[in-house]
Amino acid sequence: MADPSPNSFDPASLAHLQHLKLQARVIVEGYLSGLHRSPHQGYSVEFAEHREYAPGDDLRYVDWKVFGRSDRYYLKQFEEETNFACTLLLDTSESMSYSSHSFSKYEYARLLTAVLSSLIIRQQDAAGLVLFSGELQQFVRAAGSPQQQTRLWELLERTAPGGPTALGPMLHQVSDRVRKRGMIILLTDFFDDLDAIKLGLQRLRYRRHDIRVLQILDPAELEFPFDEPTLFHGLELPQDQMVDPRGIRSAYLKEFQKFLKECRHLCRDLGIEHDIIRTDEPFDRVLRRFLSNRPPQPIPNLADNQGGGDW
Numbered sequence: 001m002a003d004p005s006p007n008s009f010d011p012a013s014l015a016h017l018q019h020l021k022l023q024a025r026v027i028v029e030g031y032l033s034g035l036h037r038s039p040h041q042g043y044s045v046e047f048a049e050h051r052e053y054a055p056g057d058d059l060r061y062v063d064w065k066v067f068g069r070s071d072r073y074y075l076k077q078f079e080e081e082t083n084f085a086c087t088l089l090l091d092t093s094e095s096m097s098y099s100s101h102s103f104s105k106y107e108y109a110r111l112l113t114a115v116l117s118s119l120i121i122r123q124q125d126a127a128g129l130v131l132f133s134g135e136l137q138q139f140v141r142a143a144g145s146p147q148q149q150t151r152l153w154e155l156l157e158r159t160a161p162g163g164p165t166a167l168g169p170m171l172h173q174v175s176d177r178v179r180k181r182g183m184i185i186l187l188t189d190f191f192d193d194l195d196a197i198k199l200g201l202q203r204l205r206y207r208r209h210d211i212r213v214l215q216i217l218d219p220a221e222l223e224f225p226f227d228e229p230t231l232f233h234g235l236e237l238p239q240d241q242m243v244d245p246r247g248i249r250s251a252y253l254k255e256f257q258k259f260l261k262e263c264r265h266l267c268r269d270l271g272i273e274h275d276i277i278r279t280d281e282p283f284d285r286v287l288r289r290f291l292s293n294r295p296p297q298p299i300p301n302l303a304d305n306q307g308g309g310d311w
């Protein structure tokens with residue numbers, strides 16, 4: 001496959017593709033074509049053992065020193081490669097349906113979930129899925145077969161956002177079900193009671209899971225670019241309100257930045273990696289930051305961003 005065009009990972013350029021499976025394949029195949037090493041190299045750093053080569057195995061892991069001594073092909077296996085399992089937790093609550101452009105928060109998070117699960121299964125590891133809003137809606141235990149990928153894609157394709165959020169109690173339920181230590185990737189806007197979320201994350205950390213939080217936000221939530229009197233519709237709260245944005249913009253940005261800092265500090269205190277992702281951010285940038293374990297995006301200084309734009 002040829003190298004993707006510069007815009008092939010941009011949400012706007014993917015929006016015309018109607019099916020999640022097709023969107024995910026475009027990103028996965030384009031992303032992998034540009035790599036010179038495994039996208040999960042950051043996970044498997046501790047050498048564990050050798051195993052004999054089997055047709056289809058990646059030749060990059062052949063131990064050539066062992067081949068020179070024995071004239072037989074053996075692969076290096078690493079500690080995480082021997083039992084790596086990842087469960088992706090996707091927020092399907094009504095607040096995730098918000099969109100100010102081509103992709104809603106839910107559509108962006110759903111596609112990112114599909115792509116990450118595909119990369120994990122291609123690496124011959126196991127991926128599972130949890131869909132939740134006010135309650136745990138779907139739980140698919142981690143597995144690594146091609147059939148698992150099809151199952152996850154189909155489940156994501158037919159799910160739509162709706163209902164309130166109850167993130168904290170849901171995390172307790174996941175902790176009870178996913179007992180074997182692994183990776184947990186949480187994709188949410190974090191619009192819920194932070195104290196309850198903290199208790200749920202503490203429960204997962206007690207189980208010694210490696211947790212990554214991807215906080216999915218719309219640019220309009222970060223920048224509040226509204227100028228004219230606007231009717232704001234309640235998503236999870238059944239109320240609408242007419243607001244003069246110019247009169248509340250400064251206070252809104254101050255409060256939202258405070259909220260982001262509280263989210264970041266909550267995760268940091270628990271030893272959890274936290275990243276803020278905008279729904280207009282190209283997917284390849286997010287994947288490279290996530291899979292290479294680069295530092296997360298800094299919290300934007302919203303109060304200084306009176307004119308909108310990138311941060």
